[in-house]
Amino acid sequence: MAHTRWLDDEEQRTWRAFLTVQRLLFERVERQLQNEARMPHGYYEILVRLSEAPDRTLRMSRLADTSLSSRSRLSHAVARLEEAGWVERTACETDRRGAWARLTDAGLAALQAAAPGHVETVRSLLFDALTPEQVVALRDVSETLVAHLTDRPVWPAGDDTGCPTPAQADEGACPEAG
Amino acid sequence: MAHTRWLDDEEQRTWRAFLTVQRLLFERVERQLQNEARMPHGYYEILVRLSEAPDRTLRMSRLADTSLSSRSRLSHAVARLEEAGWVERTACETDRRGAWARLTDAGLAALQAAAPGHVETVRSLLFDALTPEQVVALRDVSETLVAHLTDRPVWPAGDDTGCPTPAQADEGACPEAG
């Protein structure tokens, strides 16, 4: 890199505000989940992805992808979740290297107990502060960036954001904010 | 909370995209700084704030505020930075509970060495993907959220984003992306 492309004032201001939001918002989300549901946000996401999968079961590697975890992180996390009785691991018949992770009934219950408080937190910290136009703008920017960061389009490619299938949308199991 | 205000499809989609950006973007920023400058992003921010302060010196509590750290985090972090020789702590004369943190010459050099790679990373991951209108929108949303999350307006209140004073903007010491 011969010459650094420094940020101009507008960009700098944008980056710092974005950074501040990131820190303040996720710190509070994290704290709320930790206090009220005894789990970090990363674990919550894992439970959400499992709850949306057929049979509440996914291969470890697939679960790592959909929950935006590294393999290592997921491995450590699932070990913890297994201790808590919220997830169980079973060997994979067809590929003996592999392993299935399944959300237990207790895990689903924990997720359902955690969801309302979490969703309320997200709503009050994020959506309550924004106009409908700002929400649209935020979605537009975010999806553009997701496409950029993953080097593939967000839509209509499908489930790279781990969205629930309509079939999974039964009443009680609807922890909408992953 | 009698009735949970669940997220509708638009909100859910927005939240998940935002979450994805947050994870992917900051993971890469973190990795780049760790690999190329041997410091986590949080430490980089601390060095930036110090570099922008008069005499490159700040009280610990003020530094914690401007770098969005908890007191405890800052205390641990500065201990590390002191081991590295990048920061030094001195006792405060007027308030004997207090302590000053000062960016050393070596610390400034480390910051200047780290800045170009970091800025380039931020630019390529964030700004290169967005149109000028999207940058404006992102800034608008971010500043709205900062105001909401801090319960005070971003502008014209002043330095709650830790912006540099014009006096500090000399050429070489310009690690623009905190």
Next chain:
DNA sequence: CTCCTATGGTTGAACACTCAACTCAACAGC
């Protein structure tokens, strides 16, 4: 002055994440 509370800052244990190294199985090519 004495008490009492608030503030500035540090400490250590618990925990999550990263990185690199590793195991074991699948799947080539020969």
Next chain:
DNA sequence: GCTGTTGAGTTGAGTGTTCAACCATAGGAG
């Protein structure tokens, strides 16, 4: 059959963050 490579997943050490407890000083109120 072997051999090398790739993929799935785990492990342990190192590091950063959090939380709660803590110490010391400042700044009142009485």
